Amino acid sequence: MNDFLTIAMPKGRIFEEAVELLRKAGYKLPPEFDDSRKLILDVPEESLRFILAKPMDVATYVEHGVADVGIAGKDVLLEEERDVYELLDLKISACYLAVAGLPNTKMNDVAPRVATKYPNVAEAYFREQGEQVEIIKLNGSIELAPIIGLSDRIVDIVSTGRTMKENGLVEYERIVDVTSRLIVNPVSYRIKDGQIDELVRRLHNVVAVEEF
Ligand SMILES: Nc1ncnc2c1ncn2[C@@H]1O[C@H](COP(=O)(O)OP(=O)(O)OP(=O)(O)O)[C@@H](O)[C@H]1O
Numbered sequence: 395m396n397d398f399l400t401i402a403m404p405k406g407r408i409f410e411e412a413v414e415l416l417r418k419a420g421y422k423l424p425p426e427f428d429d430s431r432k433l434i435l436d437v438p439e440e441s442l443r444f445i446l447a448k449p450m451d452v453a454t455y456v457e458h459g460v461a462d463v464g465i466a467g468k469d470v471l472l473e474e475e476r477d478v479y480e481l482l483d484l485k486i487s488a489c490y491l492a493v494a495g496l497p498n499t500k501m502n503d504v505a506p507r508v509a510t511k512y513p514n515v516a517e518a519y520f521r522e523q524g525e526q527v528e529i530i531k532l533n534g535s536i537e538l539a540p541i542i543g544l545s546d547r548i549v550d551i552v553s554t555g556r557t558m559k560e561n562g563l564v565e566y567e568r569i570v571d572v573t574s575r576l577i578v579n580p581v582s583y584r585i586k587d588g589q590i591d592e593l594v595r596r597l598h599n600v601v602a603v604e605e606f
């Protein structure tokens with residue numbers, strides 16, 4: 395298995411786009427990739443092993459070296475600050491992180507509260523703005539927080555803007571644009587440089603083509 399390159403893939407909404415991109419790059423991924431509950435998928439013909447992880451955990455597998463490379467959202471990389479190198483912007487799963495809240499409301503002067511799945515990003519953002527806030531970590535349905543009175547603001551992902559709109563929230567500030575990135579374990583990059591360079595080259599070709 396040593397000559398296999400192990401790729402950590404995010405389950406969920408990024409997965410399908412990532413598989414499509416790999417196929418465009420010429421990797422022959424079997425139909426199993428379109429409908430399977432397996433968490434490890436081997437493609438011996440390509441000397442590739444795929445492990446399927448939660449998006450937030452991809453960089454953890456890569457940092458620990460149990461995966462050589464991985465595909466992770468920039469949001470996750472900013473939040474987790476793992477010891478991995480970012481090799482390529484794959485330009486898939488585009489969205490952005492924003493501050494949102496109920497319309498025409500000011501942040502509480504005394505102890506403003508911000509609910510988010512991204513406590514580190516939110517903390518850093520408000521520190522840069524010179525605002526001291528209490529961060530409330532949530533794991534999903536973030537838009538509920540200001541409606542129900544748990545927080546003054548949220549920091550969350552916006553893609554189509556539909557969730558915010560349907561829940562009566564407005565965007566106050568855009569923090570950072572997000573796309574998925576190819577990341578690599580620094581040791582793997584030295585040992586498996588040939589295989590990894592080949593992967594980067596092939597992906598770079600299709601990403602570049604898609605830009606036109
Ligand atoms: N509308 C969106 N909402 C959330 N994440 C998005 C969106 N569009 C693109 N992404 C990207 O997809 C990743 C999250 O994927 P997904 O929603 O499948 O995972 P998750 O929310 O962590 O999973 P779960 O909901 O099971 O906890 C993010 O890290 C981000 O980079």
Ligand SMILES: O=P(O)(O)OC[C@H]1O[C@H](OP(=O)(O)OP(=O)(O)O)[C@H](O)[C@@H]1O
Pocket residue numbers: 533534535536537550551552553554555556557558
């Ligand atoms: O701008 P939109 O296209 O509406 O997408 C943004 C919404 O999607 C994500 O939630 P998700 O569907 O992952 O649900 P969760 O936060 O409850 O996990 C995100 O947290 C927003 O709520």
